Amino acid sequence: MSATLTPLVALLALLAVTLLWFGLPMIPAILEMRRRRAEPLSADRDDGDPRHFAALFPSFLELHFRDPSLDDLLRRGAAQEGRLNDRTPYRIVETDGSVFLERARIISSIPALTIFSGALSLPDHLKFPFGAYGAADIETGRHAIVRFLYGRRNLRLKEGASVLSWIHAEGALTVEDGCALHGWASAEGSMQIGPGVEFERLHAERLEFGHVSTPVIPPPASELLAARLPAARPMSEDCFAVDGDLEAPSQTMTHGNFVARGHIRIGANARIEGDLRSDGVFQIASGAIVVGSMISGGDMEIGANCQIHGPVLAGRRLRIRTGAQIGREGHLTSVIAPSIVIEPGAIIYGTVWAREKGFVEAS
Amino acid sequence: MSAFVTFLRCGAYAAVALICLNGIRRYWLTLSRLMARHANPYAGIDSADWPHVTALIPAHNERLALPRLLDALLEVTYPRDRLRLLPINDRSDDRTGSILDRYAARHGDRITPFHRKTGKPGKAAALADATGLIQDEIILVVDANHIPGTDVIRQLVAPFFDPRVGAVMGHVAPRSVERGFFARLVDLEHLNMRLVPLCAGTIAAVRKTALASIGGWNADAACAHTDAAFRLALGGWQVVHENLAGSFEEAPTGWAARALQLQRRTRSHLQSLLRYGARLMLRRNATLAERLGSFFLMSEALTPVALPGAWILLVALFFVDAHLPRALFPALALGTWVSAGNIAACFEAGAAARLARGSREILLMPLTFFGGAVNLTATVAATISPFPKPSSEHATVGETPPSAQRRTK
DSSP, X not given: OHHHHHHHHHHHHXXXXXXXXXXXXXXXXXXXXXXXXXXXXXXXXXXXXXXXXXXXXHHHHHXXXXXXXXXXXXXXXXXXXXXXXXXXXEEEEOTTOHHHHHHHTTOSBOOSEEXXXXXEEOOTTOEETTOXXXXXXXXXXXXXXXXXXXXXXXXXXXXXXXXXXXXXXXXOEXXXXXXXXXXXXXXXXXXXXXXXXXXXXXXXXXXXXXXXXXXXOOOOGGGSEEOOOOOOEEEETTEEEESSOEEEOTTEEEESEEEESSOEEEOTTOEEESOEEESSOEEEOTTOEESSOEEESSOEEEOTTOEEOSOEEESSEEEEOTTXXXXXXXXXXXXXXXXXXXXXXXXXXXXEEEEEEEEEOOO | OOHHHHHHHXXXXXXXXXXXXXXXXXHHHHHHHHHSOOOOTTTTOOSSOOOOEEEEEEESSOTXXXXXXXXXXXXXXXXXXXXXXXXXXXXXXXXXXXXXXXXXXXXXXXXXXXXXOSSOOSHHHHHHHHHTTOOSSEEEEEOTTEEEOTTHHHHHHGGGGSTTEEEEEEEEEEEOSSOSHHHHHHHHHHHHHHTSOOOOOSEEEEEHHHHHHTTSOOXXXXXXXXXXXXXXXXXXXXXXXEEEEEEEEEOOSSHHHHHHHHHHHHHHHHHHHHHHHHHHHHOTTOOHHHHHHHHHHHHHHHHHHHHHHHHHHHHHHHHHOTTOOTTHHHHHHHHHHHHTSHHHHHHHHHHHHHHTSSXXXXXXXXXXXXXXXXXXXXXXXXXXXXXXXXXXXXXXXXXXXHHHHHHHO
């Protein structure tokens, strides 16, 4: 009897263990299956707007200061301390900032979100690990470090100052020599960026790098000759493919969009009316004008006093020489590359995004 | 060894090799999506002189879905003066036409309805007719059962600053009214698809001049976008899958509807692959990577058929081939497990759920087996059913069709 039962028990035991083995992963699945009110999975909605944090921060503050509102508190101009709803400590600095400045001389770091109600010039080397908000013009000290800084008017970062996360000015933003802008920097007015500044993502109506001199006026289009380009295969009525390199001679004019498998070289003072794409190196000599976009899979160099109207994208390194202008007044554009080096004197209207490192060269 | 056995052996070798290659590809894609740095060069373009865009919305009896889509499109962040909506009332016999007229009366500067009362049935034919009315350089095609995100148009249009880009496909996430078990499994499967840049095309944009250069929309195609995407690639244009351009699609409500949707999708992909796959692989000027990409795209589509094919061939060989290579069996088992079995589904779903930042859907992973079974059955059924004969006639972009001319006068 036992001899016949043993294999049966063994078989049943094996079946039970097997079922258990396969069933175990099903337990969380079956429990989860019974939930009916799950949310749909998210579709990515990050639009990558460089003003993202700046746009959210004022409404974040408004949530915490309801009665009285932040504007009322700032109008009163009295000092106040407390904690926001998320337990972040904050300190409202009185309008003239005398008490705050007195204290700032003996401590190196402000352990609270600092809200300035009046215009102030801050001492050197002061750190703001909880960020700062200025209702009026704010000037940081030299080598100051701020986690983030929001200015309702103009902001000035003095020599060697660092922003760790983001900075936004509703007016103009001035960044002096040797500052470091980690994260996003934006201004609703213009932005002036001094030599030796490191940056990642910048956005303003007009970005001036270093000292900008009077722009060089290009020769009129009527003085240019029609370019003779190498054999190009038409992809459509206005787009042409070039299997090798594309070279547009100096002082010539070319119409149409071009896609080159090789390198692209645009000669001095040449004018291209169309978009350009190169899988290799892209070089544009001084004074050339591209009325369109420039896309490169490799390195790109934009010569002195060039004018580019459309977006500029480089797959590796991008160098922008002095006097170059990208975008136009009222016509913003985007400049994107892993590594961007900009010489003083260049102007960009719109957005600059150095995915790895951006740097303004010293004069 | 008889010729018959040799034939069976060659078939089995080819099927097993295809399955194994596809498995490697799927792992490579998933690992690359998880670990590699992703160069999405166009995603950062937030400031530009945005081109004028016309959004075509083919709608056949879509009175319920259309208002929701139009409301969403009127709210997008794209510059108002550069986006025109052209909904196509494609021979509807419900209130679709009157709903469109009501919207046009309210937003006359932004919505121009096109009432299509005659002509060849089908979305591709409707698109071909409506494209003739468009002057703008960029054409956006949105299915009526979609709800686009607020930034989706900007993200779809940004790649067109690259003159090589001919078309851009967006990413689609399902959304259903009933958030039950079925809807959540479909969520997971869509997340799987997100890892593979298929030309789903339910939200897509195309450059008008590029479309004209390949002869316009193909009115015979099972899916006009997929067909156009293949022909654009043959013409040297780049087709971009823009993962960030997300929109929601109304998900099917049951397994039968899901199987039907999968069959339609499989047929459209297979039709395009059969028509253009080999040409894409052998085209002049293509790089090795492009050729390999084309080959793997074909292997992806053929794997669901190769799988039961390999099983049948190996069972037949077991009985007729005395010297059957034993290595075939473990290779088939491994290949099947990796490329089409639970490992692939779980691995991709797990990776996708991780990318969805801590979604609880990851707990449902073991149940993807049932979804996988429906997928396999639907794709095999779609693959072995006959295809309509292709026509060489394409609708030409830029020429207004007679039906449209009558309407616009």
